[in-house]
Amino acid sequence: MVIAVRTVLGDVAPGELGVTDAHDHLFFHSPQLPGRExxxxxxxxxxxxxxxxxxxRSVVQWTPYGLGRRAADLPLLSRAAGVHxxxxxxxHQAVHYDQEELAxxxxxxxxxxxxxxxxxxGPSGVRAGLVKVAGGFHGLDAHARWTMRAAAEAHHATGAPVAVHLELGTAALDVLDLLCGESEMPPHRVILGHLNRFPDPVVQREAARSGCYLAFDGPSRTHHATDWRMPEAVRALAEAGFGHRLLLGGDTxxxxxRSVDGGPGMPYLLRRLRPRLAAELGTELVDRILTDNPAAAFATDWR
Known part of the structure; x- marks a missing residue:
């Protein structure tokens, strides 16, 4: 059995990832964001x-089917930039798609x-390394349940990790009930995104206790608690014994x-967030969150 991370250039040993942005986007388009693709x-x-x-050294792009992944461009970019x-x-959620496409x-x-x-x-031949699905606001609608059951089925067939967009950070426990309860996925193959957008420490601890990974991703936009509560939440989870289950990402x-267009972009994670968290948690723990944790979260025994 070989444990590997499936990159756009092929499978690599988990230790090769290095410092990782565990949730971001190089390409993304949606009818919900016209003109901002x-x-x-x-x-x-x-x-x-x-x-x-x-x-x-590595970026995990969560852009799923039908939202402009431009898979054929990714190997060229990876080689040119020297980034996995x-x-x-x-x-994603149904609102991002044409209904005929879903049908x-x-x-x-x-x-x-x-x-x-x-x-x-498609013709690119680029193999995906994870399945990304999405929940709803404080619950799971029929579309979310359909996509999550399909994601769990794909996991059981391939071993792939499943990453979940939590709408405004909510419905984490409902997602775990469906994926790990009903669909019998091992919790350590589930990654919950946007926990920082709903900073409920009780829910965060309960989710971490299940054995899944918790991703704190994206600098503050309208939710101002995103940034200033993040160090406290991460420290509390680490002190409760869940430091090995935490991930960090930019979610551009x-x-x-993008940083090249005047925004925070991918470098914000390392330029601003990393030293802020290190001041609260210590450099050693933050380094593990950026390297060891994503190496474990996105590696699997591919079938």
């Missing part, structure tokens, strides 16, 4: 260069996920948020 390959390259210059890239399959996936969603994890994404989703 991440669609410029040159800007994506510049952003990766800036991230590497700040000390970054992990690509996602999966499906065409009925009855074969898990099959699509498995194909993109094992054979590759619109063009104006």
């Amino acid at each position: 991440l669609a410029d390959a040159a800007a994506a390259r510049a952003e990766l260069d800036a991230f590497r210059a700040a000390g970054g 890239l992990v690509c996602a399959t999966g499906l 065409a996936l009925r009855g074969r969603l898990a099959e699509v996920f498995v194909s993109e994890l094992t054979t590759g994404i 989703v619109v063009a104006g948020a």
Whole structure:
């Protein structure tokens, strides 16, 4: 059995990832964000260069099926920038898709996920390294349940980790009930995103206690608690014995948020957030969160 992280250039040993942005986007477009698409390959390259210059070595892109992943561009960018890239399959919330497109996936969603994890994404041949799905606001609608069941089926077929967008950070326990309870996924193969957007320490501890990974991703936008409560939340989880279950990411989703376009972008994670957390938690723990934890979260015994 070989444990590996599936990057766009092939499987690599987990220890090769180095400092990792565990949740971000190089390309992304959605009808919910008109005119703000991440669609410029040159800007994506510049952003990766800036991230590497700040000390970054790997980026996990959570952009799923149908939202402009540009999978064929990712190997070229990875080689040129010298940064490992992990690509996602999966499906976002229904509002991001045309209803006819969703209807065409009925009855074969898990099959699509498995194909993109094992054979590759379309003619690019790039294999995805995780499945990304999404919950709803304080609950799971029929679309979320459909996509999550398909994601769990794909996990059981391939071993792939499943990363979950929590809407405004909510419904974490509902997600775990479905994936790890009903669908019998091992918790350590589940990554919950955006926990920082709903800073409830009780929910965070309960989720961590399950054995899943908790991703604190994205600098503050409208939710001002995102930044100033993050160090306290991360410290509390670490002190409770869950430091090995924490991940950090940038979650750049619109063009104006890129550092090369004047936003915080990927380098913010290392330029600003890393020293802030190190002052609270110590350099050793923050280094583990940026290196050891993503290496474990995104590595699996591929089937």
